[in-house]
Amino acid sequence: MAFSALFSANITSLSSSKLVNSLSLFPPHLPSSYHHNPSRRYLPLPASSISSASFPPFIDVEYLESEFSGRGVTFTGFGQSYVARMAVENGSVATVMLPSGIITSYKPKMWHGGTEEVLHTFVSKGDDGGAFILGGVSLALACESEGGGFLWSPTTWTLSDVRGSPRDSIEVEIISRDSKSTVEVKYSIILREDVLSSKITVSSSSSALLQLIGSFLSHLTVSTPDATYAIGLEGSDFINRPPLLSEFSIIPPELRQRKETGSSQFQVPSLKGLSPASDGKMNNYRGGELEEEMEGEERYDYKHLTEKMSRIYRSAPRNFTIIDRGRRNSVVVGRNGFEELYIYSPGSSYEWYGKYAYVCVGQSAVLKPIILGPAAVWTGEQQLHNPNL
16 A cells, blocks of 8 residues: 555635635645545535535534634634634644644744744645645554554544643644554644644554554745755764655655656555565655665754755654754754654755745654554654744
C-alpha cells in the first residue's frame, strides 16, 4: 500500500468566499471557495445546500458552539466538513479541518504587533472539477502487524473534547479507531501564546506486537529556500531518502510527473519501503533527478536550504530552528517520542513567495519504526514554537 494513499482530501467549490476568507484558512492567493470531502466517503453536496446552512446530520455546528462555548474555539461547517478555529487572548490563532485532521493555519503573535502565517497551504484543482487541500500540518501514520502486514491508518477523525481557555491554552482533542477497536489514536492540537503542539497517543489492546511507521508532515512557509537556514543540526548524522509523501504533500512538477507516470526512478515510498527491511537502493532528489543513496554527517550549523534536498536525520537535537531572512522570522521545531527528523526542501528554482516557497519538516519513525507491545501506549509530539514575540 502506497504511503500516499494514507490520506485523501477532496474538495469542490462553495459560494461562501467571504466566510472562508474570514477564517484565514489559506493564504490570500488561494481559491476562496471550497467543499472538503475527506477520503471521498460521502457524496458531495450541491453549493445551494451549503449556502442555505443545510449540514449533514453528523455535523451539528450549533451544538458544538454551545457545548464548548467560552473555551476559545469557534466552529464553522462546510458541507460534510467543519473547521475548528482556536484563538488565545494575545492574538495567536490556529485552524483545524475535520474530519481530515489537517491543520491549515497557524498565525502566532509577532514582534511587530500583528500575526503572521507560519504554515504553507495550497488548493489544487482536480481532474473531476474538485480540488485538493495540500500542505499545512498532517499526520501520516500506518499501523502494521508483527509480521509486517498493513492493518490500519487513521484518516478520519472525530472531535472528542475541547479543553482550556483563551487566557492560557486551548486543546482540541480528536480521536480515530480501527474497525475492530484494537488500535486507538488520540490527536491533541494545543495552542498556547507562543507554541502550537501536535501530540498523538497510540493505544493498543491487541495481544500482538504492532509496528508504527510514519511522520508529522509540516509545510512551513518561507519567502524562498534561498533565504532559509536550518540552525542547530551540525554533527547530526543523516541519510538521503525520497520525499515522504501523502496526498497532503505539495509536490513540485517534476516529482508529480514521476509519481503519475510511475517512473522506476521515482516511486512514492510504500509501507514496505519505509521499513528497515527494505534493502534496495535509496535515492536523493536533486535538480529533478535522483541520485544514489548517501549517508553523512551534517557539517553546517547554519544549513542553507537553497538546494533541493530530502533527508532523514537520525541523531538530530530535540529542538532546532528554521530561520527565514526574507520574512525576518523564525520557527523553533521540537519533538518528543520520535527519534528521527525529516527535512525536505524543493529548492529555490521556483517563484519567491509562490506555491513552492516552503520547507517541509517532519518528526518521523521511518528508518526505525516504533514497536508497540501488547496493551501498550506510545506518545509522540511535535512543537512549532514562535520566538518572535
